Amino acid sequence: MGKLAHDHTAEDCVELVPIFKNLSQTDIETVATLVTHHHYKSGEYIFSAGDTADSLTIVAHGQAKVFQMAANGKEQMLRILQTGDFDGEATLFANSEHGSFAQALMDTSVCQISQKDFQTLMQTAPELAVNMVNALGRRIVQLEQQTTEVTTSSVESRLANYLLETSAGLNEEVFTLPLKKKDIATYLGTTPETISRKLTSLTEQGLIQKITNNKFKILDADRLMMID
Amino acid sequence: MGKLAHDHTAEDCVELVPIFKNLSQTDIETVATLVTHHHYKSGEYIFSAGDTADSLTIVAHGQAKVFQMAANGKEQMLRILQTGDFDGEATLFANSEHGSFAQALMDTSVCQISQKDFQTLMQTAPELAVNMVNALGRRIVQLEQQTTEVTTSSVESRLANYLLETSAGLNEEVFTLPLKKKDIATYLGTTPETISRKLTSLTEQGLIQKITNNKFKILDADRLMMID
């Protein structure tokens, strides 16, 4: 394979992404040849439930939401993929179908590497496998917390935590919610209406300040944390 | 290290456990030397939140429940560890503390291997790392489903699914619930009272039959599956 125009992009992707950190230069180059690059506009689907899941998808730039559809048709947000995050681990070995959807929230570029190639790669580059185990471990912790929060605390508490986490990630006084209320709602296991009401309630309690309909400011982080 | 009395036990453990499948004989022997063996009586804690988490814990025989404590003191069941299951992946790399508790539900024996040894092992035995990625992937799928179910369907539906899964795992006409109602409750994100009521309701609808207070029989699996 000669050097093609997209080679540069592929190597960028490899370098950006945590699971490919600490690999030898040779391995990095190997990965770059195995990876394919795709671009999605905001709103486009990267994959859908029912698609054959034969590759690992890594976000090189942008943002995408991953969600499931419950039997009764309700959406459940599973996570937001940021730059460097990946999805598809679930189906890396079982040759199966995606159970969830991934939709670009902004213009997003992703790398994909086939199940087969990735498995081979893990055999020859143990650091990759170790990075992978590490990443999956952190994902598990996060999922366990999400489950626990949803079942043990009130919507107001979950929303407060979500605001704190979101603002912390952006460390700015005034921050913009990256998701529509509908998506925040399914992420927190509730409805858009309830999100609206709770945001009003938090504002009336003087804990947050509403700037525009999706720009907010934390006024009292301590009390936000203490909501049951 | 000469052959000690517990070497036999240690190798058994290694052979029983899925993540150690497909390893070369040499690797299996190496693992056996790195593993320590412990026994816990029913009710004893294998680890607690706050303990230093410096090892991977694998259930060689028995059953244990893993749960978290929410800020408000409520328990959240995370999972049941069966023979061959393991926990500790979360803290395999971050040198940190356990966030959850593991308690033996019956007399249980576990193997433990230190973070450090396990990491070294993954570098030299790539199959192990691959098995690990596989196992973690399945765990993630299961957690995502748990989250989705808890937030999108009714307690009755969740309980129905739980009964179906439990009976399927034991393939017997009449099956015994392995957990106390309190634990089933926190697993399904509800309360013991509600579990009681819903079991009565399912019985009245003719979907299940109650034999004793924790022995049941599935009468109509199809309709159980269809509960919203």
Place this chain on the structure above:
DNA sequence: CGGAATCTTGAGGCCCGTCAATAACGGTGG
């Protein structure tokens, strides 16, 4: 057999989901 833990059953209330109608927003084209 006895005491403790677990389970059941009832009554009451509240959180939050649902439905519906109005308002605000945001992107598009004239």
Place this chain on the structure above:
DNA sequence: CCACCGTTATTGACGGGCCTCAAGATTCCG
């Protein structure tokens, strides 16, 4: 720049599922 229209957000009224509290029944286990 503004008028327009689809999408998204807000607000209200209402009802129901489930949690809470409490008392009584049953089971478990020494």
